[in-house]
Amino acid sequence: MMNKIIRIGTRDSELALWQAHTVEKKLNDLGYKTEILAVKSQGDIILDKPLYELGITGIFTKTLDIAMINGDVDIAVHSMKDVPTALPIGIVQAAVLERANTLDILVHKGNLDFLNGDGTIATGSLRRQAQWLNKYPNHKVVDLRGNVNTRMQKLQDSDWNGAVFAAAGLERINLKPSNYIDLDWMIPAPAQGAMVVVAMAKDEFCRQALNELNDIDTEVCTHIERQFLKTLEGGCTAPIGALAVFVEDDILFKGVLFSIDGKQKIEIEKTVPMQEWKKLGFYCAKEILENGGAELMTEIKINFKK
Template sequence: MSKIIRIGTRDSELALWQATTVQNKLEALGHDTTLVPLKSTGDQVLDKPLYELGITGIFTKTLDIALLKDQIDIAVHSMKDVPTQLPKGIVRAAVLDRAIAHDVLVHKGLDFLESGQVATIATGSLRRKAQWLHKYPNHKIVNLRGNVNTRLLKVIENDWQGAIFAQAGLERIKLLPKDVLVLDWMIPAPAQGAMMVVAKEEDITLAKVLAKLNHRETEIATSIERLFLRTLEGGCTAPIGALAQIMDQNVHFQGALFSLDGKQKIEVKKEIPLSKTEGFGEVCAQEVLNSGGDKLMQEIRNENSALH
């Protein structure tokens, strides 16, 4: 390509790391690029939990608009922030090789887990909140918002026992404490740890360039997880975890829907050959819905509408 590729990104340290990673890959292929940092609505409204804002794509909408207005050529997102339905005219152009998908607990000592004392854990995520309360029903959850750096600072400043973060985010900007507790029992957000590049559907030349950055296995796994989410969600914010892992030409899938208070959990675990993944995420979601998930989703919708 002869023109300079304008890369849209949020302006947080983590988002800039992700955009710079894409920039380096494109420049290694011989393309000229420039970063265009923008501030999203999700980065500006920090006094409410994300689920109370009720806006799908709160971290991606600003970049989508810039893309459609031709202010940028591509946008780089944390894939877990991207709505399962992309705006008209915007397409997924590449999914990069995924990092570790697990969540971790940043803490000030783990004695509270042994003693059974009432602890306060911070997170702005419905999914993390529900899963933590499912395992530790006597604990208290407080809201935590802001970029990674801000959230880490708040853990130090407050008398909480810990806060939950995505391991990949902390590792990418070299802020992962040595003594974090890896929460391997917590099912991650669909597509957690993966990065997505989006572009305008009409830009065929750019699509060919970006296709060279695509990691096929990550694309397959995250597509399954996002289809699971999309089938369950129906446009409603809910505590949903999903993880597809490819091993020995098979896909191992684990997904779950939780009630908002964490008391109910409807889980599915399935394995399928890699050659037969078409519609697999939907099949897994239907299993959850048929096991009481449809009723639980309705309860969550009712609770969410009461919040808004």
């Protein structure tokens, strides 16, 4: 059976291909044969609209989901933070790889004076926008779309003061410049810095192969963060950050929900014994909803309908 070739589906951006090749190498090292098939996703094609306006979660994963369901590819590799919390019927999470850097970073033009005055920052993420405006209410945030290479280029060609990126993405393809600062006050996207591989539920061969790549600590932490997201969102995009980390035998969780303008912020921080991980994200989200989060989510949903 080892002579079956596992067809790995991926987007065709440099970062997506890096991720696919990383999974390919790990599978090859275990003796599996593989090939990589790259496809363009709608998220890569439609660059003139902010992501949340396109109105579908999973804009980057949809094309690959269809390719898997059609049997054109066997498995797909994603940045886990791009994957909707509910996978399509018949598709399952088969492996979460060991997590990289979870931080967001600000790539700037070498002069940070604007942090004390007026500035313009670029990001396509509602979460980053809300957190930035919460800390720097007099700044302007502009939309920035495209893969990391495109975004870096747009920053270069612009008069913006800086743009926010996930550190992991830039580190993976050696694009992280020297002129950046770690935004350690910004709560990352749920599952930021983690890669996930999905397979068809009925595909025993691929699921077994991928099981050998799974990192249990990362799987647990990202499960908590995505459960928090799923409980809060209910299918709507909102500025939500979440991070779970192991601290010896405990898990430290930080979660946050913002209004889109960043003015309202509801946060939670909890440390629980490791064995209580299964419902941690759910309970923390419930606490946020009871603490004003339900009203805030309603407001956010109304904003999107406008």
